[in-house]
Amino acid sequence: MNQASRPGRGGRPAQISADQITAAAIEVLDREGLEALTMRRIGAHLGVAAMSLYRHVPNRDAILARVVNHLFATALAGLDAGPTWTGALTAFAAAYRRMLLEHPNAVPLLATHPVDPDTAVPVLAVLLERFDAAGVGQEEALIRIQSVGVYTLGHALAQVGTRGAAEGADAGAAQDGADAEYYQRWFDAGLQALVTGFEHRGATR
Amino acid sequence: MNQASRPGRGGRPAQISADQITAAAIEVLDREGLEALTMRRIGAHLGVAAMSLYRHVPNRDAILARVVNHLFATALAGLDAGPTWTGALTAFAAAYRRMLLEHPNAVPLLATHPVDPDTAVPVLAVLLERFDAAGVGQEEALIRIQSVGVYTLGHALAQVGTRGAAEGADAGAAQDGADAEYYQRWFDAGLQALVTGFEHRGATR
DNA sequence: GGACTATGCGTACTACGTAAGCTTACGCTG
DNA sequence: CAGCGTAAGCTTACGTAGTACGCATAGTCC
Numbered sequence: 058m059n060q061a062s063r064p065g066r067g068g069r070p071a072q073i074s075a076d077q078i079t080a081a082a083i084e085v086l087d088r089e090g091l092e093a094l095t096m097r098r099i100g101a102h103l104g105v106a107a108m109s110l111y112r113h114v115p116n117r118d119a120i121l122a123r124v125v126n127h128l129f130a131t132a133l134a135g136l137d138a139g140p141t142w143t144g145a146l147t148a149f150a151a152a153y154r155r156m157l158l159e160h161p162n163a164v165p166l167l168a169t170h171p172v173d174p175d176t177a178v179p180v181l182a183v184l185l186e187r188f189d190a191a192g193v194g195q196e197e198a199l200i201r202i203q204s205v206g207v208y209t210l211g212h213a214l215a216q217v218g219t220r221g222a223a224e225g226a227d228a229g230a231a232q233d234g235a236d237a238e239y240y241q242r243w244f245d246a247g248l249q250a251l252v253t254g255f256e257h258r259g260a261t262r
Numbered sequence: 263m264n265q266a267s268r269p270g271r272g273g274r275p276a277q278i279s280a281d282q283i284t285a286a287a288i289e290v291l292d293r294e295g296l297e298a299l300t301m302r303r304i305g306a307h308l309g310v311a312a313m314s315l316y317r318h319v320p321n322r323d324a325i326l327a328r329v330v331n332h333l334f335a336t337a338l339a340g341l342d343a344g345p346t347w348t349g350a351l352t353a354f355a356a357a358y359r360r361m362l363l364e365h366p367n368a369v370p371l372l373a374t375h376p377v378d379p380d381t382a383v384p385v386l387a388v389l390l391e392r393f394d395a396a397g398v399g400q401e402e403a404l405i406r407i408q409s410v411g412v413y414t415l416g417h418a419l420a421q422v423g424t425r426g427a428a429e430g431a432d433a434g435a436a437q438d439g440a441d442a443e444y445y446q447r448w449f450d451a452g453l454q455a456l457v458t459g460f461e462h463r464g465a466t467r
Numbered sequence: 468g469g470a471c472t473a474t475g476c477g478t479a480c481t482a483c484g485t486a487a488g489c490t491t492a493c494g495c496t497g
Numbered sequence: 498c499a500g501c502g503t504a505a506g507c508t509t510a511c512g513t514a515g516t517a518c519g520c521a522t523a524g525t526c527c
Binding site: 171196204206207208210243249250251252253254255 | 402415420
């Protein structure tokens, strides 16, 4: 059997765990880029052969999913959502965006692999609460949160998910500076538009 | 030399062209999914060996870029932008979205490969004109257009860019119906929020 | 100490992108 | 019409990917 061996009895003790694989994958991803994220390279990073990874993870795609969920969860853990739903939304967007810019090579992954519900729900719960307190219905609240989410991710794709992403992580790693400012201005403008747009939508309903 | 052989003289007549390769790639993509989009499979679709493609295209990634640009260009060709910038924005979003839903397997590609400036500029020009007529500055106009663009793409990623995408195109190809309606409601709500948000932003400036 | 069990590894298979060099099929020149 | 120049397409081959299979290994428990 693969994976999640109950403590059961006996057996050779594991040198690596699924969590270590996830962490190693993120490191390889950040340092060497997305297409360096191979089973052999992750294994090497852990001092283990590629095939050994399969004892802890069913396939490569599961590693990618784990990376996505881990980045999302840690980026939004302990999100300070403030008292209002507007504040909660912008705090969510800012935390999400910060993670995306810190892990530019992961942006295409986030775009391609949905965050697991089990990972997303705790984050959403905090946000939903603020909407509920403001009397906004659950579907409407979800729509507003997810709209901000896809906007933030889409924006990050435009900023970093494309371009070199693969180089050596040093080729133009620190974006032009002027460029970075423009993207930030753009991001803030769009986010503000979304939030105030939703405010008015609430008012006229 | 590769590619773009001037009519020059002589030489064996070409059986295929870069445009045909692009078209074949889109067909394979739509019918068999993203990871079926291999050089050999595209070649087979044209009755040609994989290596023959390299006479017309420098590498696989160039084909992907061509697919992206072609889909974007044809989706937005002849965009009827109406008289107002708000109308132009929603028309743009609708046309873009229609294409994304018609080519769900292409959504991850659009997310990963930026549209070429030469392809994007003509489309942007039509839109920018409406903003200019309304007295909105160029950077602000670009921000509004691009915000709608990344929102639309991000939303499509959430709707279709993920899930099966790879199956056989028949596994749940026609989304649940109820799901599709929810996504449409969500899309419209977010888009409306963005637009009205930008309207108010304009007003308070 | 021996049985049991899960882990890690070596090998091998298939499929990918693509480099190199050869063959083929045309238009042109004589 | 012969044959030459040229560009298109093909064959073969290399390196690397993901991963199936079976064996060697290293612990726990009796």
